[in-house]
Amino acid sequence: xxxxxxxxxxxxxxxxxxxxxxxxxHLGHNAMYWYKQSAKKPLELMFVYSLEERVxxxxxxxxxxxxxxxxxxxxxxxxxxxxxxxxxxxCASSQGTGGAEYFGPGTRLLVL
Amino acid sequence: AQTVTQSQPEMSVQxxxxxxxxxxxxxSESDYYxxxxxxxxxxxxxxxxxxxxxxQQNATENRFSVNFQKAAKSFSLKIxxxxxxxxxxxxxxxxxxxxxxxxxxxxxxxxxxxKP
Numbered sequence: 001x002x003x004x005x006x007x008x009x010x011x012x013x014x015x016x017x018x019x020x021x022x023x024x025x026h027l028g029h030n031a032m033y034w035y036k037q038s039a040k041k042p043l044e045l046m047f048v049y050s051l052e053e054r055v056x057x058x059x060x061x062x063x064x065x066x067x068x069x070x071x072x073x074x075x076x077x078x079x080x081x082x083x084x085x086x087x088x089x090x091c092a093s094s095q096g097t098g099g100a101e102y103f104g105p106g107t108r109l110l111v112l
Numbered sequence: 113a114q115t116v117t118q119s120q121p122e123m124s125v126q127x128x129x130x131x132x133x134x135x136x137x138x139x140s141e142s143d144y145y146x147x148x149x150x151x152x153x154x155x156x157x158x159x160x161x162x163x164x165x166x167x168q169q170n171a172t173e174n175r176f177s178v179n180f181q182k183a184a185k186s187f188s189l190k191i192x193x194x195x196x197x198x199x200x201x202x203x204x205x206x207x208x209x210x211x212x213x214x215x216x217x218x219x220x221x222x223x224x225x226x227k228p
Contacts, residue, residue, distance in 0.1 A: 033215065037155075043203070043218045088155055100147055101216055103157035 002026055006091050006104035013081065014112055021076040021107050023091030032074040033101065034066060035090040043090070049074060081111045114139045116206050118219035125194045126227050132179075133189045133222050135204030143209030146180070146187045147216070152200040160202070163187065165209065191224075199226045 004025045013019050025032060034046040046060045049068040063085075065077040074091055088108050092101040115138045125131035137146070148160040163171045163180050170178050175192045191198055204219040 042220045045215050048215050090157060092157070100145075100159050100162050102159065103149075105154070105156045108155075 004091060004093055004102050004104035006089075006107050008107060009105060010108050010110075012110045012112065013078070015081060015083070017081075018077070018079040020078065021089055021091075021109075023074040023076075023104055025072055025074075025091075025093035025102070025104075027093055027095070027102060029093035029095040029099070029102070030071055031094045031099075032068060032071075033092040033094075034074065034076050035092065037088040037090055037106070039087075047076075078109075081109075083111050085109065086111045114141070114144075114206050114208065114217050116204055116217050116219040118202075118204055118222050120222045121220070122223045122225070124225045124227060125191070125198075127194055127196060129194055130190060130192045131194055131224065133191075133202050133204075133224065135187045135189070135219060137185050137187065137204070137206050139185070139206065139208075141208055145207045145209060146178075147205040147207070148176070148178070148187075148189045149203045149205060149218075150198075150200045151203065151221075152197075157203075161189065194226050196226050196228060199224055 007022045031050045033048050036044045036046055047066040048055045052068050063080050067075040088106045090106045091104040094101045117136045144165045146163045150158045150160050161171050161173045161176050170180050177190050179188045201221045201223050203221045205216045207216050
């Protein structure tokens with residue numbers, strides 16, 4: 001695998017379910033990100049991890065819980081989501097200051 | 113706080129023609145980086161081109177080039193010899209050069225259509 005991978009690519013879940021999104025980067029980068037992309041809205045940064053430490057949490061509801069066990073892997077744990085959380089969730093990674101972010105293909109999430 | 117503005121929600125270009133997408137930004141910093149990303153219907157976000165603010169020379173990547181006007185805080189993307197595969201959403205993005213890990217700030221995007 002090369003670049004940034006995300007699984008699953010599509011996910012349908014009920015409001016009472018618990019699921020996790022997985023992201024893996026094969027680029028040797030030291031920072032990873034979660035973004036939410038809703039229809040007709042700009043990308044919303046959710047979480048930033050640098051050297052496995054969370055450095056930013058943009059007022060994201062607690063029903064979203066990130067985990068970064070090492071510099072190559074990033075998870076987003078989901079529980080008791082709402083229908084308005086349906087969106088494309090994008091993972092990205094970068095290296096150092098000024099590094100371009102490289103994105104995964106995204107997970108399209110539908111909450112029923 | 114930094115902001116990125118893309119004033120053209122939609123643009124259209126004839127195949128093989130040239131099109132320019134606009135982007136302006138607001139910042140008080142002198143050290144920063146600017147990017148253009150492309151998001152085709154597949155939704156995969158792809159880096160198109162990158163510009164360091166301290167470089168006066170405009171970045172170029174094959175058919176893609178930028179017009180970086182630092183004083184005017186303008187960063188437009190020119191696509192030459194447009195191809196059908198260029199049809200996508202294009203996002204302009206800013207990253208601070210200060211600190212260890214400034215995150216990207218994105219504009220709202222411009223939807224580019226390419227007519228055969």
